[in-house]
Amino acid sequence: MTPWKHGLLWSAVAVLCAWTLVPIYLLALGAFGGRAIVSEWPKPFLPVGLSLDTLGAFLAIDGVWQATWVSVQAAGICMVLALLLGMPAGYALARFRFAGAGSYRLLILMTRAFPVAILALPLTVSFIRLGLYDTPFGVALLHAVLAVPFATLVCASLFQGIPAELEEAAWVFGCSRLTGFLRVVLPLALPGIAAASIFAFVLSWNEVFAASVLTVRHRTLTAYLLSVLSESPLHVQFAGGLILIVPSVIFIFLVRRRLFAMWGIGNR
Amino acid sequence: MRRAGALPYLLILPSVLFLGVLFVVPLVQTALLAFQQGGAWSLDDWHRMAEDLNFTDAVRNTFSVVLIVVPLQCALALGMTMLLRHVRHGRDLILWVWSIPLGISDLAAGLVWLALLTDQGWLNTLLFKAGLISGPQAWLTYETPMVLLAGIIVAELWRATAIVFVILLAGVQLLPKEYEEAAEVFGASPWQRFWRVTLPLLRPSLQTALILRTVLAFEMFAMALALGGRNFPVMVSEAFNWQYGSQDYGVAASYAVLVMAISVAATLVYLVALRVPAEQRA
Amino acid sequence: MASIIIDRIQKSFGPVRALEEIHLEVHDGEFLALLGPSGCGKTTLLRIIAGLERQSGGRVLIGGRDVSALPPRKRGLAMVFQNYAVFPHLTVADNIAFGLRMAGADKARMRRQVERAAALLHIEPLLARYPAQLSGGQRQRVAVARALAVEPAVLLMDEPLSNLDALLRLEMRAELKAVLAAAGTTTIYVTHDQTEAMGLADRIAVMHGGVIEQIGDAPEIYHRPRTRFVGGFVGSPPMNFLTLPVREGEVALGGLTLRTPTTAPEVVLGLRAEDLRPAAPQEGFPFELRVAEPLGSHLLLTGSTAGQLLRVVVPHADGALPAPGQVLHLRPDPARLNWMDAASGVALETRA
Numbered sequence: 048m049t050p051w052k053h054g055l056l057w058s059a060v061a062v063l064c065a066w067t068l069v070p071i072y073l074l075a076l077g078a079f080g081g082r083a084i085v086s087e088w089p090k091p092f093l094p095v096g097l098s099l100d101t102l103g104a105f106l107a108i109d110g111v112w113q114a115t116w117v118s119v120q121a122a123g124i125c126m127v128l129a130l131l132l133g134m135p136a137g138y139a140l141a142r143f144r145f146a147g148a149g150s151y152r153l154l155i156l157m158t159r160a161f162p163v164a165i166l167a168l169p170l171t172v173s174f175i176r177l178g179l180y181d182t183p184f185g186v187a188l189l190h191a192v193l194a195v196p197f198a199t200l201v202c203a204s205l206f207q208g209i210p211a212e213l214e215e216a217a218w219v220f221g222c223s224r225l226t227g228f229l230r231v232v233l234p235l236a237l238p239g240i241a242a243a244s245i246f247a248f249v250l251s252w253n254e255v256f257a258a259s260v261l262t263v264r265h266r267t268l269t270a271y272l273l274s275v276l277s278e279s280p281l282h283v284q285f286a287g288g289l290i291l292i293v294p295s296v297i298f299i300f301l302v303r304r305r306l307f308a309m310w311g312i313g314n315r
Numbered sequence: 316m317r318r319a320g321a322l323p324y325l326l327i328l329p330s331v332l333f334l335g336v337l338f339v340v341p342l343v344q345t346a347l348l349a350f351q352q353g354g355a356w357s358l359d360d361w362h363r364m365a366e367d368l369n370f371t372d373a374v375r376n377t378f379s380v381v382l383i384v385v386p387l388q389c390a391l392a393l394g395m396t397m398l399l400r401h402v403r404h405g406r407d408l409i410l411w412v413w414s415i416p417l418g419i420s421d422l423a424a425g426l427v428w429l430a431l432l433t434d435q436g437w438l439n440t441l442l443f444k445a446g447l448i449s450g451p452q453a454w455l456t457y458e459t460p461m462v463l464l465a466g467i468i469v470a471e472l473w474r475a476t477a478i479v480f481v482i483l484l485a486g487v488q489l490l491p492k493e494y495e496e497a498a499e500v501f502g503a504s505p506w507q508r509f510w511r512v513t514l515p516l517l518r519p520s521l522q523t524a525l526i527l528r529t530v531l532a533f534e535m536f537a538m539a540l541a542l543g544g545r546n547f548p549v550m551v552s553e554a555f556n557w558q559y560g561s562q563d564y565g566v567a568a569s570y571a572v573l574v575m576a577i578s579v580a581a582t583l584v585y586l587v588a589l590r591v592p593a594e595q596r597a
Numbered sequence: 598m599a600s601i602i603i604d605r606i607q608k609s610f611g612p613v614r615a616l617e618e619i620h621l622e623v624h625d626g627e628f629l630a631l632l633g634p635s636g637c638g639k640t641t642l643l644r645i646i647a648g649l650e651r652q653s654g655g656r657v658l659i660g661g662r663d664v665s666a667l668p669p670r671k672r673g674l675a676m677v678f679q680n681y682a683v684f685p686h687l688t689v690a691d692n693i694a695f696g697l698r699m700a701g702a703d704k705a706r707m708r709r710q711v712e713r714a715a716a717l718l719h720i721e722p723l724l725a726r727y728p729a730q731l732s733g734g735q736r737q738r739v740a741v742a743r744a745l746a747v748e749p750a751v752l753l754m755d756e757p758l759s760n761l762d763a764l765l766r767l768e769m770r771a772e773l774k775a776v777l778a779a780a781g782t783t784t785i786y787v788t789h790d791q792t793e794a795m796g797l798a799d800r801i802a803v804m805h806g807g808v809i810e811q812i813g814d815a816p817e818i819y820h821r822p823r824t825r826f827v828g829g830f831v832g833s834p835p836m837n838f839l840t841l842p843v844r845e846g847e848v849a850l851g852g853l854t855l856r857t858p859t860t861a862p863e864v865v866l867g868l869r870a871e872d873l874r875p876a877a878p879q880e881g882f883p884f885e886l887r888v889a890e891p892l893g894s895h896l897l898l899t900g901s902t903a904g905q906l907l908r909v910v911v912p913h914a915d916g917a918l919p920a921p922g923q924v925l926h927l928r929p930d931p932a933r934l935n936w937m938d939a940a941s942g943v944a945l946e947t948r949a
Contacts, residue, residue, distance in 0.1 A: 056401055063395060064412050070473065071415070073437050074427045088451060089440035132330040139326035151327055158338060159527060160582040162534040165551070165571040168558050169344040170337070192337045195330055224322075253420030255537040256551065260559060269422050273537060277544055281433065288426030295418035303411040493682035496649055501747065502670040502699030515686040594727040597685040 071292065077285035078102060085282040105286030114271035115290070117183050118252055121267055124187035125251035126244045129194035134240070136195075137202025138228070142211065155196040163193050167257035174261060186261050190251040197250075198243050205239040206232060242302040249295050345575070348568035360565035364557075364573075367566075373548040376539070379464060380549070381532045384471045388528065389521070391472065392479035396487050397509065410484075416477040425541025428470035429455075432542065455542055467542050474538070475531065479524045486520025487513070516597070522589035529585070530578045550574050599660030599673070599750035599783055600625045601646065606655035608641055608807075615641045616807045618655065628777060628784045630798035632791055634830065638807040639787045640755060646785065647753050648672050660750055670699070675749035679756045681740040683728045689715075689739050690724040696747035714742040717776050734765045741773070745780060752777070752784045758793060770796055791831045795819070803827045820869075820933065825942030828867045828935060834897065834908045839866045840939060841903065850903070851882025851926070857936050858945050865942070867935030870897070870910040876928030884909065884925045889918045898925075 076091075077084060081098035084090065105111060140148060167189055171180065179185035209232055217227035233240075258267040259274070266274065272287045279287075352359040364370055395413060402409060416424065431437045434451040442448045454462045490513070498512045536551040554570035557563045603621040607614070616638045623629045631639040644650035646657055648669035656665045664672045675696065683692050691698075693711045702710075715721045718738040728736050737757060744752055758766045758773075774797050777784055788794050794801045795815040802812045803826075811823040822828035828836035841848045843864050848855045850866075857864050875881075884907060886900040896913035899906070909927060919925065936945040 056398060059394075059398055060402060060409060063398070064409065066473070067412055067415055070427045070431055074430050077430050086435070088435045089443050090435065090437050092437070092440075128333075132333055135326035136330040139323040143323035145323045147324070151331070154331070154334060158334065160530060160579060161338075161342070162530055162551075162571075162574050162578050163338070164534055164536075165345070165554070165574055166338065166341040168554065168564070168567050168571050169341040169348060171558070172564065173341070173344075188337055192334065195333060199330060249418050253418070253423070255420060255422045256534070256555065260555065269420060269537075272422060272426070273540065276540060281430075284426050285430060288423050288430070291423035291426070292419055295420070295423075296415055299415060299418035300411060303407065303414070491680065491682070493678045493680055494684060496669075497676065497678055497682035497684075498695070498699075499649070500647060500669045500674065500676045501696035501743070503695075504670070504699075507699060512684060516684075518686075591686070594729050595686045596729050 071296075074285060074288050074292070077281070078289040082282065085280070085285070101282045102286045102289070105283055105290070108283065110266075110271060111268075111287075114266050114268045117186075117262070117265050118258075118268040120183035121186040121190065121258070122248045122251035124184055125190040125194055126248045128187060128191040129198040129247040130240065130244055132191070132195045133198025133243075134202050136199040137204075138206050138232075140199070140203040141206035155199055158192065158196045163189075164254070164256040166192065167260040171260060181262050181265050183265070183267075186258050186267060187251065189257045189261065190254055191247075193254070194247040194250050198247060201243045202236070202240065205236045205243075209235050239305060242305040245298050245302050249298050253291070253295060342575075345568050345571045348565055349572040352565060360569040363563075364566045364569040367553075369548040369553055373550050373553045376464075376547055377533060377535065377549045377551075380467060380471060380535060380539075381529065384468055384475075385525065385529055385532055387468075387472060388476045388479050389525065391476050392483050392524070393514075395476070395480050396483045397513075399484065400487065414477050414481055416474050417481060419474060420537070421474060421535070422537035422541060424470060424474035425538040428466065428473065428538075429541050432466050432470075455544075456546065460546075463543055463547055467538060467547065470538055470542060471532075471535070475528065478531070479528050482524040482527070483517065483520050486517050486523075490516055518589050518591050522585050525589070526582050526585050529581045533574055533578050533581070601751060601783060601785070602656075602658040603642070603646070604656045604658065606642065606645055606652050606657065608638070608645060608650070609653045614807055616645075616652075619809060621802060621809065621812070623783060623785060626781050626783055628786065628797060628799045630794035630801045631785060631787045631804055632789070632794040632801050632831075633804035634789055637804040639789075639804050642804075643753055643755055643785060643787045646751075647674060647676055672751075673749060674751040674753055675744035675747050676753040677737075677740045677744050677755065677757045679759060681733075681736045681757075681760075683736050683739050683743070685728050687727075688724065689720065689726055689728070689731070692728070692739055693724075693742045693746045695743060700747070710746045710748075711742075714746040717745060717779070718742045718772075734761055734769065737761065737769065741776070745776070745782075749782060752782045754784065754786045756788055757786075759788070759790070766793075773797065792833075795831070803830065805830075821944070822867065822935060823944050825865060825867070825937050828937075832869060834870050834910070836935070837868045837870060837907050838937070839868070839903060839905050839907070840864075841866055852879045853882055853928070855934065859936065859938065861939060863939040864945075865937040865939050867937055867944075868907075868929050869933060870908045872930040872933040873909045873911075873927045874930070875911070876926050878926045881926040881928040884927050886919055886923045886925060887921055889921070891918060902927075 073092075076094060078101055079094070079097050079099070081096055081100045083096065085101070136151075139145070140152070170189060174180040174185045179188070213231050213235075214227045217231045218224070222230060253269065255269045255273055259270040262270050268287070268291060272284075272291070275283065349360055350356060350358070399406065399410065399413075429436075432454050434453050438454070439448065439451050442452070443450070453459070454466055456463070494512055494516065495508050498508045503511065534551055535549050536555065539547045539549045539552055550570055551574060554567045554574070557570065558567035601621075601623040603619050605618045605620055606616060607618050608616040619642060631642060633639045641650060645652045648664070648667060652665065656663055658664065659672060659674070684695070687695070690711050693714050694707045697707045697710055711724070712721070715724055718741055720735065720738050720742060723731060723735060723739075728739065731739070737760075740757065758769055761769060770793060786794070786797060795818070798815070800812055800814055801818050803810045803818060805826045811818060811827045813821075818827060818831055822831065822836070825838060829838065839850075840863055841850065843857055843859060843862060846857060846860065848857050848864060848866065855866075857866075882902055884898075884900055884902045886898055888899045890897040890899070891913060894912070896911050896918070898909040898911065898919070900909075901907055937943060938945060
């Protein structure tokens with residue numbers, strides 16, 4: 048490639064990286080810039096006086112810590128549900144040829160074509176009756192509807208990548224199907240499964256609509272922020288936004304190598 | 316692969332039950348809710364939905380955003396994918412940076428762009444320093460609907476292009492490089508290679524990405540609320556208000572069915588328009 | 598139609614040298630095979646000629662023109678890939694016409710060339726089909742037709758037959774030879790299969806470890822290998838190598854005394870399995886048989902002589918097999934002795 052083309056390529060790459068990173072950087076600036084920066088005009092582009100004031104003030108607001116805790120619970124439950132339901136289903140799809148496998152895959156794919164969050168509306172009534180309304184568990188259930196199909200497809204692909212001969216060797220040497228799975232398949236699939244669980248966690252952490260519909264007094268962080276959107280001062284929004292973003296970015300960094308393989312598989 | 320009796324069915328049973336109860340049942344319930352009133356079939360809810368002040372705005376806004384953003388994101392994601400293929404050093408890092416928006420919730424993205432676009436925000440600071448404006452300007456008000464729309468489009472572009480990009484990249488990685496090498500040997504310029512070989516072979520990935528992105532786009536909610544508030548109603552935010560605010564579950568359900576119908580229609584369009592006939596599969 | 602000159606082409610991947618300085622001249626209209634085991638650099642060299650890989654040093658000249666810095670599409674060549682690379686989304690006809698379409702040929706010419714190429718490869722009835730509907734062998738013909746349709750100055754082929762099953766490979770080999778001979782295009786053909794190379798090529802360049810060990814026609818490569826590697830790689834079973842002590846320019850092998858053109862204390866004698874014949878004990882050397890395999894038209898005997906492995910091939914129609922442990926006496930064809938330096942493996946002067 049000519050030096051000129053090279054320069055063009057890297058300029059484009061740099062612009063796209065900046066396009067992604069600069070807005071987050073500016074939000075962080077707002078969240079760490081103390082009381083002053085919020086009302087400052089014109090706003091500075093470089094950090095001037097860093098302080099944890101804004102974040103502290105945000106976390107001190109009544110209900111924020113609780114909301115964060117609710118989010119963590121919901122995301123954790125969603126992750127566990129996704130694994131508990133998705134792993135066995137994925138294993139079945141990977142290792143067995145059975146009538147109905149095609150229909151099952153279709154069911155999984157159909158959830159993609161539907162705006163799943165919308166289901167929070169009719170579920171409200173059912174949840175109220177069952178006492179699941181306004182609980183982290185209820186929110187997690189709906190989030191799991193998004194996460195389970197994804198986890199199933201990813202697990203199916205992971206297990207398919209592990210040769211069946213390894214399991215068969217385990218059986219020949221004395222393992223049952225379950226112990227064979229636990230001793231041979233699971234350790235090999237663990238990195239992929241860990242990545243998929245993290246992804247399920249982030250999915251739940253980020254979800255806004257269903258969480259807002261299904262909670263009223265025990266809100267998730269996203270639901271809380273949405274509810275105070277129009278009334279809250281800017282510094283609350285900066286800090287809240289940052290707290291929403293940081294865990295997700297860290298998690299995505301942890302799974303980055305598997306990220307697009309997973310996303311590509313989970314959406315095939 | 317083995318044929319083994321009941322075991323596979325037992326393994327998928329939990330997830331089937333789960334999805335059945337939490338997906339299929341509510342789906343049906345929503346449809347019933349929307350088409351019934353007080354136990355009888357009725358289009359009451361639909362009338363109330365359609366006659367509401369915000370209805371036309373909501374539908375128009377949603378479609379405006381989707382029809383502009385989705386093609387733009389496709390083009391941008393394709394560009395990013397092609398660019399990344401030429402990068403050798405630091406590929407991992409760049410891929411991570413470009414994928415960051417995948418992990419950002421639409422609410423958080425809305426807040427980010429709110430910070431940028433708000434009256435005393437960074438965009439105005441930039442324009443002010445460049446001498447283009449004399450003081451803080453309001454971009455996100457009802458007085459500047461076009462600008463508000465543009466702001467939302469840019470924010471959505473920022474947030475959701477990664478979704479399309481990652482799927483396309485995964486698809487491109489799976490293409491054997493021999494196809495493009497053969498095209499190159501037989502005289503195709505880089506643009507011809509892209510247009511005549513890479514793009515047609517990417518159709519399955521494009522189809523997947525477009526379906527996913529379009530369905531998600533019609534679900535747009537937090538972004539519109541964050542940047543536009545009451546000034547930018549969209550279908551899902553209206554559904555939310557009817558249910559949560561007015562406690563009218565019927566109209567909310569009508570909106571939900573409308574969004575579902577549009578999503579399914581769009582999915583079908585993509586399935587037909589971008590299908591790869593069996594004889595053309597690799 | 599063009600000649601090709603590879604002028605001191607060298608390729609390194611980081612610290613690893615894939616190709617030492619290669620110098621090679623392919624004459625106009627010649628069919629040259631690059632033969633060698635995997636990892637010897639033959640595919641790398643082909644890709645450098647094609648322009649799909651950039652060389653670390655040296656030049657490539659096609660028809661006298663230095664194409665070293667040109668992209669593949671400007672080099673005037675066509676290529677048949679190992680996995681065919683036939684575009685799945687285009688019909689057979691569109692595939693064959695691809696190069697012409699890229700060159701902006703008019704419809705009439707495209708149709709003519711497509712029909713001509715399809716006729717050469719006997720695939721006219723398949724023109725409207727898609728590659729997914731064809732067998733591997735048919736797809737391979739499409740790949741060749743696509744290459745021939747552009748009437749290239751140079752045709753490159755990267756192990757085109759290796760993905761076909763054995764019988765199909767034999768058939769395609771013969772067809773390929775006929776078609777390419779008729780076309781008369783300068784061809785470079787990469788393969789690891791020495792029967793393919795010997796059957797198809799005018800000249801063979803045997804490669805090993807990034808270096809060309811010998812270039813010559815099939816009989817030369819077969820009967821007068823320049824190095825031990827060439828002798829051992831070409832031919833089935835591989836050439837036998839006996840390391841023997843030298844005393845005053847002579848080597849003692851059983852009852853035989855052979856003159857050898859070296860003064861080194863040891864020498865390697867290369868003998869082909871079929872160049873050994875049964876002999877009387879005083880006119881030959883002892884061969885202790887371990888295994889006898891009847892292979893239809895001949896008998897493959899594996900055993901040892903002078904403590905070293907030896908394989909012998911003798912004609913065999915019927916009758917009892919010699920028993921393991923038996924000692925036979927053999928005599929080499931005096932015109933087929935390959936003397937090689939014990940240390941370097943390079944052939945010394947041979948009498949042939």
